[in-house]
Amino acid sequence: MIKGWNIRWITSVPFFSLIALGFVTGWALYLAGSRAVVRDLVQELSRETALSVTRELSSFLESAQNVSEVNATYLENLPDEWPLEEQIHGVFLDQLERCPALAIISVGYLDGEYYEAQRQSGGDIRFGYAGDSSGGVLTFWPSRSPSSDSASPVPGAASGSLGIDPARYDPRDRPWFQGARAADGPLWSEVYPLWSDGDLVITSAVPFGGFPGGVTSVVVTLGQVGAYLSSQIAPERGVLVVFDEHQRVVAASRDHAALQPLSGSGDPLLEEIASFLKNGRLLQEGRSSPGLPPLVVDVQGERLHGAILPLANPSLKGNDAPRWKVAVFIQEGYFTAPLVEADRFALYVMGILFCFFFLLAFAVAKIITSPLQRLQVLAEQMDLRNPLPSKELEQLGLFRNEVGALARSLLAMSSRLHEDYSIIRTSLHEKESLLREVHHRVKNNLQIVSSLLSLQASRADQDAELQQLLETCQNRLHVMASVHEMACGAEDVSAIEMEEYLTRVAASCGAFRQGVALDIRVRGVFLPLGDALPCGLIAHELVENAFRYAFPGKRSGQVSLEMYRRNGNCVLSVRDDGVGIPPEKAPSFPREGLGFALVNVLAEQLGAVLQRETDQGVAVTVSFEPSSFLSAVDR
Known part of the structure; x- marks a missing residue:
């Protein structure tokens, strides 16, 4: 098939094919490389996010535990004659302002007295009290906002009261109080609903001695944990889920109900997390378990890369310290979406470059083939009878490249051909002259023989049969002499015109009969x-x-x-x-x-x-x- 191609196609097609192959290969490598980089980045981001969230949550819990321990030591050594309510609320207010992650700081005494400072959803702090002065009812009144410069709250159950709960509140009946007294040491409670508003919380409780003795507690709401998780990752980027040792949701960056079990929840992502946990797919100190591939899940057409990391803070005391796990899953599409626009732009640029190189390939082929095609035309126009070379061919011979070398070779070949042609033409003329001379002599010899036969026939007038036979031989000799006569007089001695020759032959057949x-x-x-x-x-x-x-x-x-x-x-x-x-x-x-x-x-x-x-x-x-x-x- 290639034998029928001209030089332009032979030079441009491989060049164009290499360009096309280079573009296709480059595009494929770019797509594969960019997507692989994005996958690696998303996987690494999920690991780093999991590590960051576990450290921050551990810090939250550690702060709560530290505050409860400090308060236990403080309250145990507090003199009986100090104004307890004002002093305690002031300390709790200062601690809440210093630790935004804490929701409630409280203390419950063995005699039933209860004091607390509570951060509300709007950021304002209020104080609470239950005991003999309030008739056992938990009473709340506002404190100054963390950003306010107002004075400390005025003590007293009735003054400035926001309202009195109809039920009686006795701290000694609360699970955190009973658990800490039973453990006789630091305790982390199970998740339970807050008495005042029903919010789910977890509490760090520490018992203390002295008179009358009691338990101090620090509360962290799961809503605060969820708000923190939502601040760490946007909904369109992925999801953060914290779950406990029973594989129940503690908090999440999206709308997942607290204490909802992972398995059987109907949520595809939670089901996948439960499946990963079943297979032991956890990160230990930020690294995957040996021999396990990265966590990848497809949910509703979206591919998510994830990591699961347990809380492991050795500073948390007590056997009941939260054994939570953090699951981070980040959408790959969120990071590849900008690449799609970049891909379109890159494809547009590559298309322009492809067209440019395509035209360049034809231009290069034309530059290469045009002198060769011109040489072909000049070679076809060579006239062996004209010894003067073409001026254009001489100009091409001045090039210092392969085209010039080929032109010079054609000039040399043309010169040799002209010389050989001159020699051959001279030789041909000599041979034609010699051949004409041979034909002329043959014709003369045949005419001599014919004359001899004519002379012999004139002497045989007495024998008519012999005379007729000699005349017939004479006519045949005339036929033979005629062809040699035509050959020596013709322009081309190798070709005899048969019309003229046969006319001469007919004329040699004797006198035509009348009629x-x-x-x-x-x-x-x-x-x-x-x-x-x-x-x-x-x-x-x-x-x-x-x-x-x-x-x-x-x-x-x-x-x-x-x-x-x-x-x-x-x-x-x-x-x-x-x-x-x-x-x-x-x-x-x-x-x-x-x-x-x-x-x-x-x-x-x-x-x-x-x-x-x-x-x-x-x-x-x-x-x-x-x-x-x-x-x-x-x-």
Whole structure:
């Protein structure tokens, strides 16, 4: 297939194919590389986010535990004569302002007295009290806002009261109080609803001695944990879920109900987290378990990369310290979405570059092939008869590259061809002159022989048969001499014009009979000398016999002599409308007589097919293929 291509395609197609292959390969590597980088970044981001969140949550819990321990030591050593309510609320207010993650700081005494400072959802802090002064009812009143410069709250249950709960509040009945007293040490409670508003919380409680003794507590609401998780990751980027050792949701960055079990929840992501936990897919100190692939899950057509990390803060005291786990899953699509726009822009730029390089490939091919095509045209226009080289070819030969070298080679070849052509033309002229001389001498020799026969015939006037035989030989010699005469006088000695030659042959057949017409039809047939001479002799014998035997007495008629080309063969036909051949002699025709014997020999020499017809007169057709060394020429 490539053999039929021109140089421009041969040079431009591979170049263009390499460009296309380079662009396709580069685009594929870019897509694969960019997506792999994004996957690695998202996976690393999920790990780092999990580590950051576990550290922050551990810090929250550690702060709560530290505050409860400090308060236990403080309250245990507080003198009985100090104004307890004002002093305690002031300390709790200061601690809440210093630790925004804490929701409630409280103390419950063994005698049923209870004091607390509570951060509300709007950020304001209020104080609470339950005991003998309030009739056992938990009473709240506002404190100054953390950003306010107002004075400390005024003690007293009735003054500034926001309202009194109808139920009685006894701290000794609360699970955190009972658990800490039973453990006789620091305690982390289970998740439980807050008494005042029902919010789910977890409490760090520490018992203290002295008189009357009691338990101090610090409360962290799960709502605060959820708010922190929501601040760490946007909903469109992914999700953060904190769950406990029972695989229940503690808090999440999205709307997941607290204490909702992971397994059987109907939420695809929570179900996947439960499946990962079942298979032991956790991060230990920020690294995946050995031999496990990264956490990847497809949820509603979105691919998320995740990490699960347990809280492991050794500073948290007590056997009941929260054993929470943090699951982070980040959407890959959030980070690949900007890449799609970049991909479109890159594809647009690559398309422009592709078109540019495509045009560049054709331009380079044209630069390469144009001089070569011009050299081809100049080579085809070379005239061996003109020794002067082309000016344009000489200019191309000045180039200092392959084109110039090729042009110089063509100039050298043209010069050698002109020299060889001159030598060959001179030699050809010499040979043509020699051949013409040979034909001229042969013609002269044949004329000498014919003159001798004519002289001999003039002396044999007493023998009519001998005289006729000599005249016939003389005519045959004339036929042979005519072809040599035409050869030495023709422009091309290798081709004999058969129309002129056969006209001369017919003229040598003796005087035409009165009343018998001769029709010669030969147009545009040229034969080499080796074929023309046998044809002339055959035509002479057949025309001579037609004049002599076809029209006995004074019978009139016509003799037709034709020669033409048919299917690559030459056909010679001689036909008369005379008396024909008698039936008794028909079987031996055309074998009788010297003339027909000569025709058979000449036809065999030509390799011709001889046919005869005797229905109406006599028709003889000779069909042969011209000799191979010089074909017949149509002019």
